[in-house]
Structure formats: structure tokens, C-alpha cells
Amino acid sequence: MADTVTFTLNDKNVTVPKGWTVMQAAKQAQVDIPHFCWHPGLSVAGVCRFCMVHVQGARKLEIACNLQATEGMIVRTDTPEVKEAHKWGLEFHLINHPLDCPVCDQAGECGLQDFYMQVGKYKSQMTRPKVLKPKAVDLGPRLILDTERCILCSRCVRFEEEVTKTGALGIFDRGDRAIIGTYGEEKIEHNYQENLVDVCPVGAFTSKKFRFKQRVWFLQEKSSICPGCSTGCKIKVHARTDRRTYYRVKPEIDETVNGFWMCDKGRDTIAHLNREHRLPQSQMRIDGKKQTVPTAQALESLRRAIETAGAEETALLVSAHYTVEEYEAFFHYFCDQLGVTKVYQWRAETEDRDSFDGILLRGDENPNTAGLRAAMRRVKGRTVPIKNEIATCVSKKPKVVVALCPEVPFTSPWFQEDLKQLAGISHVSLWTCRYEATEVAGITSWIPMKGFAEKTGHFLNYEGAKRELQEAFPSATAEALSVVEAVQQMAAIATITTETATL
């Protein structure tokens, strides 16, 4: 028996694996079927009755999401009956919808709005007043629920049951009084709350963090990788480039790693990228006073310090928050060209590295542990154990330390505390994007780095899979550099200086 079926969809032959529904086949064939309750990552509910298609020989219209594709079936999505069904389906969905799009955060990416423009009836025949339901219900630390906007597609209920397996949500009451809610006064407190906002096709669930911050049509999105842990979820970062402000993170569909979801911790990884938290320009401590200097000057002084102290007196302290390409450039310059041999890892002192919450979040909070280990193995020529080596670094009493600082603040709260150990070393150069780094005493220079959303490259995740940061935003601070750029600049300065010296 063949394991594929071929059927006709809008006069086009479509071949899909056996067992697929017409909806899945339509997605693959890029035929749009309007739908609310169907979600590729959840089970089929068939409650919205919106994905109607015409099947030749069937007595009435069928729902595409629950219709298994069979050999020789003839399906049409554009007949007048289908269009009529969509119009009336939408009319019924909108009976009690408050139409408060002006105050709704979902406006601009709302299923109701999109399908209304696409297949709407435009002229409502409903004259009765709308049923009023609870608005702006606090449903958890990150969630607000507006039961009036809800169209009862039950995606959120299924998410709670199937993905997080907490089953906190249910549909209460009946008919036009039916509302989504939790049992009693319960709140949703797991780490995957904002996925409910994502699965909600309308504005019933909105995110507290993003609430009223920005209208979605002002945002640009770029594909990147979450730097929150070693899972390496594929994400979309949403920002306004004209204001150089980052607003939110959404998961991007990636079936190999994160599927359709991401955790709430990962959604906080952009807060530190905004200007108020960023190191805007290079700084140096000159005669005990911090001063803003051109990056070239700070890099030149670092190069001189290494030259004076000698490569054997120089140590590199590297955290696993940078891309493979950056490590390559960094180690190539410092180890292969300058001859530095002391390379140490910098990570959390205590971490439950192998823990896993069963869905996505892992205990290793560094996005590129595997990448850093591979790079260090190349430099050191032996296997590198995963541990914090800042104490070892200090005990070797180097005269110059170049530190690639951890980027994401909430996975590295020990950052400033650890830096205090470096006091007493004559030249410490911090390569960091965090402004708080300048508050630490005993540091000689600070070089501003780009955040993860501002560079391309790739991480290696917990299983060594390549996770590609595909697109980069312009940096929120004009002078920020990636490690690659900083190393290039340093090498260029070195060439110029040696050339001038020989003249």
C-alpha cells in the first residue's frame, strides 16, 4: 500500500503522506484556508467551523482541519458556498466580539481582522446588544485575559493540556455566556505563559510585558537564536529600528528544536539590549578616573599592555555567550598571532547544567557552551572540562586579562561579583555590552559589544546542532562592535603602528 495520497486541491494535484488532513496539505501547497482553532502544534478541535472547504460528492461543506486527505478526493476552497460559509462564520464569531481594536494589542496581527478583510461580510445583520463579559482579567504574572474578545477556539485550553500538561484553563458556562478561565482564583504560573498569547488568534490573551507598549505594525522582525539557555530556540526579535528599541521576542517555527514554542525566560532576553542598559562608548580608567575614549585608543592601550607584559603574562577569560565565528576570530588573533596560551572559561559557579524542564528550558544557561569548548579544545589541544575557571585565572597572576563578558544579565547575575576577583591585575579589558560593567572597580578599559540580535553567526546548542543567528538589527548604540570587528580593528591598529614605527 502506498504511504502517500494524491488528491486535487483547487485543480492542483497535491501529494501528501497518508494520514495528513486537508488543512496540512493546503499549508504545504500554500493554499490559504482561513482558520481559527486549528494550530499546527496542537490537536484538532474543529470548534470554530471556519475552515470550510467544498468536497466533490459530499452532501455539505467539510472542515479542512479534521478532514483526512484520501486518494482522488476533489477539494475546492473558492466556491461561492465556501465564501458564503466564511462570511456567516465570521458574522457569528463577531456577534459578541467587542470590536475594541483601538485598545487591543492584537490589532494588526489578529485573525479576526485579517479574515474580516479577506472574507468578511462587512454588513452585520445583528441588532441585539452584545453580551458583556469580564475584561482585563489578571490571569498570571505575565498574562491578561479579555473574555469579551475571546472566540472560544480552545487553542489555549489545548495548549495547557497538551504542551505544558498543567490543564489550568477551561471553558466555563454555556452558549453566549461561555468564557475561558482558570479554576477558582488560580493563576497560571508556569514558564510558558506567553505561548498562550501567541496561540490566541485574537486579542483575548495579551502579554503584560508588551501590553500597550507599541502597536505591532511599527515593529520590524528579524530571525535570531535565543541566548537564554543551551537549547537554542529559534526566535523572532521585534524591534523599532527608528527608535533603536527592542520590544518583544516571539518563537519561530523550527521543528527540530523548539517546535512552535519558547519559554518566558527566553522572552526576557532582549531587555538588556536597549540603550539604557548598554555601554554606549569605550571607556578607560586614566589616572584613576573613568573617561570616554575612542574605541581605537582603548584597543591600542590593550595591545601595548600585552606587548609590554608579554603573551605568557596575558590571560583570556571567555564566557559562552558569543558566536562560533567570534571565538574563531578572537582565538585566532590572541592565541595564534599574539601567542597567548592562558585561556579560561567564565560561567556560573554553581549551575545544574544537565537539568531540563521537559519542554525546552535547560540548566546550562549559556547558548554556546559546545561552541566555546570546541574553540578552546583547538587552542589548548585537549578536552576542556565545563567549569568556572575565573579563580584559576586569578591564581596564575596574569598581568593582562581580556574578558569576553556574559551578555544576558538574568542568566549571569554573578557578573559583577565575579569581576571583583580581578581587582589587582594591572590591565583588565572588559568586552561587554552591559553598562553595569562600568560600576566595577579595578577595571582598566571597557569595549562596547553588540548584542545577540545585532550580529549574525551561529551557536552550537546542547547537542552540538548548528543554530544560526540569521539576521541582524543595527546596533542600539552606534559604537558597539562584534568580537570579530573588535579583533579586526585591533589587528589593523597593530599594523598601522608597526608601519609607523618602521618609517
Add this chain to the structure above:
Amino acid sequence: MAIIRVPRPPRDANVFAAAWGYLVTICSGLKLTLTIFFRQLLKLEKTETVEWPEQPATYGERFKGKHFLTLRDDGQVRCTACFLCATACPAQCIHIEAGQHPSNEIEKFPVRFEIDILRCVFCGYCEEACPVDAIRLGPEYAIVDTSEKKWVYTKDYLADRPALQGGIHSIKPENEKHTSIGHEPTAKERKSQAHHGHV
């Protein structure tokens, strides 16, 4: 490119005869001007000229001048911070910061609402885009100031300044969002719409 050939007047034509028509027209025009001038000088006729700025001059209500924000019945601004005016604005001169209103009925309101009047081109798109009749362009046209700061109109200034005489209320019902889309207006609503107009 098309060229239209205009025939030249014949060289031997009488210049005085050709200019006669012009002279007659100029004189009749001057006659009208001078008649009005002397009639108004001798106060036989009302003059339309206003000695602005000593005498006030007003424009009609539909004039697209200085913006203002309309108010709710309780005196708060009607604006729901939907950003549609800011989206429609071709000069990008409207800056809104939205916030959570203490009352769940209102939900979203502008914490800051600023118009950079120097960038504004007075096109009136904001007025057209507004779904709740919260922003309008009024008949005030004299926009004069010295301080740089005053060119950015704040929410308070837009909602309540001396010229607005305590703020303008809209006739549109406040909870309009709860009426369904596209339905036939009731008799009461028709009446309210008929009265709806500018200050």
C-alpha cells in the same frame, strides 16, 4: 512636443486702435476700485477689511488649524491611545505613550500625547483616522511663540487651553465600541449625528 503657431498681428496695424480695448478695460476697473474706495472713505459702505491683530479675525469651524483633544463627560481625554493618528501622520509629528487606565472600562489611555507642531503639515489625517473623535483640528490659526519648548504641544495643552474655554466634548456616544459594525443607525443616533459638528 506640440508647437502652437500663433499668428502675429499685421505690422501695418494701427497701434492706438489695438490698445483701445485695453485702455477701456483698465479705466472701467479703476472706476470700480475708486468708487468703492470713496464710498468706504465716506462711510457709505461697510468695509470687509479687519485690522488684525488689533481686531480679532475668525475662521470657520472646519478650518484645519491648531489641534485639540476632545473630552469625556467626566473631563478626561477621549483618546484611547490607539496610535492610528500617529500611523496616519505623514509628518510623523504625533508621539503617544500608552498606559493602563485605573478604570477597566477605559483600559487604555495616553500617558503622554504630544504633537510637534513645527513638523505638522495640517493635513488633517489624524482627525480622519481617529476612531473615537478624540482629535480635531480647530479654527485657531495664529501659532506664534518664542520658546522652543512650547512648539511641542502636550496632552494638557491640547485638551485644555484658554481658547478651548474649558475643553470640548464630543457628541459621539462614549461606549460606541459596543455597537455592532455596519448596522443601520437608529433614529436617536441619526439625530445625534445630524447635530454632530465642530465647535
